[in-house]
Structure formats: C-alpha cells, structure tokens
Amino acid sequence: MTMIYKTQKPDLAKRTVPPSMVSSGVVIALRPRQRLGLARGSEQVFVVRSGMVYLEAMPQATSRQILDLYYPGDVIKEQSIPQIPGANLIAVQTGEVVRLNAQRLQALVEGDPDARRFLDNAMAHQYPRRLAHLAMLGALTGEERVASLLMELALRVGEAGPDRARTFDIPLSRTEMADYLSLNADTLSRIMSKLRQTGVLGATGRGRGYAPHFDALCRITPLAETITALHVNRPA
Amino acid sequence: MTMIYKTQKPDLAKRTVPPSMVSSGVVIALRPRQRLGLARGSEQVFVVRSGMVYLEAMPQATSRQILDLYYPGDVIKEQSIPQIPGANLIAVQTGEVVRLNAQRLQALVEGDPDARRFLDNAMAHQYPRRLAHLAMLGALTGEERVASLLMELALRVGEAGPDRARTFDIPLSRTEMADYLSLNADTLSRIMSKLRQTGVLGATGRGRGYAPHFDALCRITPLAETITALHVNRPA
DNA sequence: GAATTGCCTTGATGGGGATCAACCGCAACA
DNA sequence: TGTTGCGGTTGATCCCCATCAAGGCAATTC
Known part of the structure; x- marks a missing residue:
C-alpha cells in the first residue's frame, strides 16, 4: 500500500514553481472571485503559486458545473x-498565479529539465484527481460526495489537531461547493446540517470546518483511500 | 470559431504512434473484453494503436463507473x-496497444522530439475530454448524456452518409454505456427506445447505430459543439 | 436603527431516474 | 429439441434530490 502511494506522488518538493518559470512569466496577484481572462487564441498557461482557483462551465443557462479545482503547484493550460459554454477561471481566495505564453514555455522547457519535470509532475497529479472527481459524481450519493470534498479540503488546507481532530478552511461558498459536487445548494446545506447533527462536523465560524474525529468523516465516503492518496502531502 | 478549433486540435497526424515508441515497447493484441494487467509498482504506459479501451472503477461493490475511454493515439499512464477500488483497463474490441516501461519511455523521449510531441499532444487531447465527461455527468439529463455519447461515437468511428445521415459502430454494450454515463442500464434502454421512436435513431442491427439526420441528435445535447471540437478528426 | 444585500438554512412538494421483476431474442451446447 | 445463460427491453413502484418558497443571520449602507 505504501509502495503504491509512493509511486503515485513522486515528489512533493517538485510542486514548488521553479524560478525559471516564474521569471519568464508574469506574476498575477489574485483577489477573491477575481476572473482570470481566458483568451483562447493566445494559448496561455497559468501556474498556481498560492491560493486556489477553479474552472467553471455553464452547459445550460441554469446550471453551472465546476470542472476543476487548482491548488498551488497546479498548471492550467x-x-x-x-x-464549452461559459468557461471561466475564477480565484477562490487571495493568492498568486504565474501567467506564461505557451510557446515561450515550450522553449523554456526544452533547455530546463527542472521545469520539464515540474510540468510533467503537475499533470501526473491533476489527471487522477479529475478521474476521482468523475467517480464521485458518477457513483456516490450526495452525502458521500460532500464528505469526499470535506476530506479533500481538510487534507489540503487543514491542520491536524490533537486526538485525530482536524480544523480546516472552507474557502468555497456553499454554492461553489454545490456546483463542484453537482448538488443543489439547498441539498448541500441540508447535508451539512445533518453532518453537524450527527457529530461528524463541529460548530465553526463561517468559512471554517471542524471534524472532531477525522476518521468518522472518512468512513462516510467509499473513496476515502483514493482521496487520501491524491491529497495528502506527506504520509500521515 | 474555426480558429479556436485549430488551437484545440493541433495536429491529427501526430496521433499516429511514432515508430520509435513502438519499437521500444511490446505490442499487445487485444481481444474484446480482454483485461490489461495493471501492475502499479512497475509504472507501465500503454499507447493505443487501434481499437478502444476503457478504465473502470468500482467505488462500491454494487456500482461500476467507467472513468475514461481511450481511442487510437491515446496514452494510458x-x-x-x-x-481507486476495482480499477481495471479493459479492451472493448479487437485492437492493438503498445506497452512501455515508464523509465524507458522517459529516456526515449529525452532524445526524441517526435515522441515527446506525441505524448504532449495526447495529454492535450485527453484532459479536456475528461472535463467534458465531467460536465456531462454533472449537468446533463439522461437523454442529453446519451445523445452526447452517441455523437462522440458517431464522430469517432462513424461514416457520414448522404443527406447528413450517419452510420456508426456502437462497440460498447448497453451496460458499458450506462456505466460510462452513470445511468442505470434499464434507464439507458428506455432512452434508446425513445430516441428510436422519435426518429432520432433508425433501426439497426446490434452494435450499430444509425442517425438519419445527425443534426437532430446534436440538437438534443447542450454540449454538441464541445463534443464536435473534441472528437471530430477534421473540420466537417 | 431601519433597510438592503448576500449567504445560508429549512420546510413542502414533485420529478427523474433507480430498483425490482418479468419477459423476449438469441447464441452456445448437450 | 430442450436447456442454460446473457443482453436487452419494458412495466410498476419507490427514493433521492431538485425545485420552489419562506425565513434567519451577518455585514454594509444610509
């Protein structure tokens, strides 16, 4: 099991954006809900340094789907x-991305094995995360999906407390979480309430989450191990 | 529009597996429903030369989800x-894949720009297809999803007939289609019947599809343009 | 302090698709 | 010719979640 895990996540250190890439691009500071301009013809590439970004689409006028969630070290080509209709890149919180021109990046990467490895590594992380997302939407119930996302956030941006407790930020709004999980915001709210009532989640301020016993959260979703493998930074 | 399309699909010719890659790997002949062995430790890479392969998972004992569908030119790392529980690679029909060792492939690619370009190009095609799949499951109704898959198959493995008609193979079984679309096989069958009754599909033998007026099929799904951009080989 | 706005919560109701069951057509096989 | 099994189709019923509506709560504005 441990071996599998190791092959999955080759190296965490590689997820820091190489200086060569930063210097050949433009650093953009992000504010919450800021839109990153998409200009298809120009073939830009964004690299997330800090914060959190998502890709949304609106297949129908009435329904938005959040397709992809980007963390530091992720690459958005x-x-x-x-x-797809209504494609948009949106920042969740304050942070920084580097914008690069695709051709220039290509040239840079030819002579810079570090940059090359960084890019390959980013893709190797992001693709399986999308497959897991697909499995969530395709095969899990609402409550299981919510637990999966909470696990993901807890592992990504959470701090471990004593006694298997975990506190974490929830930078996404209810609507955003719902659109990521393909749930109705009302339904999501109900599920969150239920999790609080059953003691899986504790009371917190807005934008924060608290799992008094993290394992209880994990037990809800059949993809707990998958999510752990994809989002844990170092073996727990 | 046309310009966007061009940037999306850089070059079709690059989707033929380079000889250097074939010769440094093992060619495997596929028979319908054959399983491709996954051996996580060994870090294999498969490249599809012909036929069709899919990746399945079983998050729960009762529900299978087909996560990814691979066509000729696609790369499976x-x-x-x-x-994820129950991960399996399965061939849909007779075909050929090349199996390569990841390290060896890495070495090959260092000195072979063609191979490098082929790999990059494959990923550039496959990632957006997964995002579209995600949008389908997340935001479309059953009927819209089915129409989307039929469009995909018609564009991938279909022949254009006179008068905007299209005939195409449906190599996937009903169960497989259902698991790809995250529908129940019964529900899928009902939807197919309805499409036949409304004249969107014509009568065919098993494993074949016939759309007397392809546009009628496209009109069903809000993602028609997306799917066209992802699966058409050359501008129609 | 009242009004406004955005975000979240909760209740009542309905619909799309899952589930369960029966049946059909067809191929394989003794 | 009967049997067995698989894949597909169709009907009856049920459930999870979407939808619609109302209300709570906090921050902001006048």
Whole structure:
C-alpha cells in the first residue's frame, strides 16, 4: 500500500514553481472571485503559486458545473480547457498565479529539465484527481460526495489537531461547493446540517470546518483511500 | 470559431504512434473484453494503436463507473490512474496497444522530439475530454448524456452518409454505456427506445447505430459543439 | 436603527431516474 | 429439441434530490 502511494506522488518538493518559470512569466496577484481572462487564441498557461482557483462551465443557462479545482503547484493550460459554454477561471481566495505564453514555455522547457519535470509532475497529479472527481459524481450519493470534498479540503488546507481532530478552511461558498459536487445548494446545506447533527462536523465560524474525529468523516465516503492518496502531502 | 478549433486540435497526424515508441515497447493484441494487467509498482504506459479501451472503477461493490475511454493515439499512464477500488483497463474490441516501461519511455523521449510531441499532444487531447465527461455527468439529463455519447461515437468511428445521415459502430454494450454515463442500464434502454421512436435513431442491427439526420441528435445535447471540437478528426 | 444585500438554512412538494421483476431474442451446447 | 445463460427491453413502484418558497443571520449602507 505504501509502495503504491509512493509511486503515485513522486515528489512533493517538485510542486514548488521553479524560478525559471516564474521569471519568464508574469506574476498575477489574485483577489477573491477575481476572473482570470481566458483568451483562447493566445494559448496561455497559468501556474498556481498560492491560493486556489477553479474552472467553471455553464452547459445550460441554469446550471453551472465546476470542472476543476487548482491548488498551488497546479498548471492550467488553456489548450486543455474544452470549448464549452461559459468557461471561466475564477480565484477562490487571495493568492498568486504565474501567467506564461505557451510557446515561450515550450522553449523554456526544452533547455530546463527542472521545469520539464515540474510540468510533467503537475499533470501526473491533476489527471487522477479529475478521474476521482468523475467517480464521485458518477457513483456516490450526495452525502458521500460532500464528505469526499470535506476530506479533500481538510487534507489540503487543514491542520491536524490533537486526538485525530482536524480544523480546516472552507474557502468555497456553499454554492461553489454545490456546483463542484453537482448538488443543489439547498441539498448541500441540508447535508451539512445533518453532518453537524450527527457529530461528524463541529460548530465553526463561517468559512471554517471542524471534524472532531477525522476518521468518522472518512468512513462516510467509499473513496476515502483514493482521496487520501491524491491529497495528502506527506504520509500521515 | 474555426480558429479556436485549430488551437484545440493541433495536429491529427501526430496521433499516429511514432515508430520509435513502438519499437521500444511490446505490442499487445487485444481481444474484446480482454483485461490489461495493471501492475502499479512497475509504472507501465500503454499507447493505443487501434481499437478502444476503457478504465473502470468500482467505488462500491454494487456500482461500476467507467472513468475514461481511450481511442487510437491515446496514452494510458498507470501513474495517472488513481488508487481507486476495482480499477481495471479493459479492451472493448479487437485492437492493438503498445506497452512501455515508464523509465524507458522517459529516456526515449529525452532524445526524441517526435515522441515527446506525441505524448504532449495526447495529454492535450485527453484532459479536456475528461472535463467534458465531467460536465456531462454533472449537468446533463439522461437523454442529453446519451445523445452526447452517441455523437462522440458517431464522430469517432462513424461514416457520414448522404443527406447528413450517419452510420456508426456502437462497440460498447448497453451496460458499458450506462456505466460510462452513470445511468442505470434499464434507464439507458428506455432512452434508446425513445430516441428510436422519435426518429432520432433508425433501426439497426446490434452494435450499430444509425442517425438519419445527425443534426437532430446534436440538437438534443447542450454540449454538441464541445463534443464536435473534441472528437471530430477534421473540420466537417 | 431601519433597510438592503448576500449567504445560508429549512420546510413542502414533485420529478427523474433507480430498483425490482418479468419477459423476449438469441447464441452456445448437450 | 430442450436447456442454460446473457443482453436487452419494458412495466410498476419507490427514493433521492431538485425545485420552489419562506425565513434567519451577518455585514454594509444610509
């Protein structure tokens, strides 16, 4: 099991954006809900340094779907965004991304094995996360999906407390969480209430989450191990 | 529009597996429903030369989800398959894949720009297809999802007939289609019947599809343009 | 302090698709 | 010719979640 895990996540250190890439691009400071301009013709590439960004789409006028969630170290190629109605990149919180021109990046990468490895590594992380997301939407109930997302956030941006407790930020709004999980915001709210009532979640301020016993949260979703493998930074 | 399309699909010719890659790997002949062995530790890479392969997972004992569908020119890295219960690669029909060792492939690619370009290009195609799949499951109704898959198959493995008609193979079984679309097989069958009754589909033998007027099929799904951009080989 | 706005919560109701069951057509096989 | 099994189809019923509506709560504005 441990071995599998190791092959999955080659190296965490590689997820820091290499200086060569930063210096050949433009650093953009992000504010909450800021839109990152998509200009398909220009073939831009964004690299997340800090904060959190998502890709939304609106297949119908009435329904938004959040397709992808980007964390520090993730790479967003405009080329990899399908031609889909209402595609938008949106920052969740304050942070920084580096914007690069695809051709220039290509040239940079030819002579810079570090940058090359960084890019390959980013893709190797992001693709399986999308597959897991797919499995969530396709095969899990509402409550299981919510637990999966909470696990993900807790592992990504949470601090471990004593006695298997975990506190973590929830930078996404209810609507955003719902659109990521393909749930109705009302339904999501109900599920969150239920989790609080059953003691899986504790009371917190807005934008924060608290799991008094993290394992209880994990037990809800059948994909607990999958999510752990994808989002844990170092073996717990 | 046309310009966007061009940037999306850089070059079709690059989707033929380079000879250097074939010769440094093992060619495997596929028979319908054959399982491709996954051996996580060994870090294999499969490249599809012909036929069709899918990745399945079983988050629960009762529900299977088909996560990914691979066409000729697609690349399957074991590293990019999440650690998910019941992960399996399965061939849909007769075909051929090349199996390569990841380290060896890495070495090959260092000195072979063609191979490098082929790999990059494959990923640039596959990632947006997964995002579109996600949008389908997340935001479309059953009927819309089915129409989307039929469009995909018609564009991938179909022949255009006179008068905007299209005939195409449906190599996937009903169960497989249902698991790809996250529908119940019964429900899928009902939807197919309805499409036949409304004249969107014509009568065919098993494993074949016939759309007397392809546009009628496209009109059903809000993602028609997305799917066209992702699966058309050359501008229609 | 009242009004406004955005976000979240909660209740009542309905619909899309899952589930369970029966049946059909067809191929494989003794 | 009967049997067995698989894949597909169709009907009856049920449930999870979407939808609609109302109300709570906090921050902001006048």
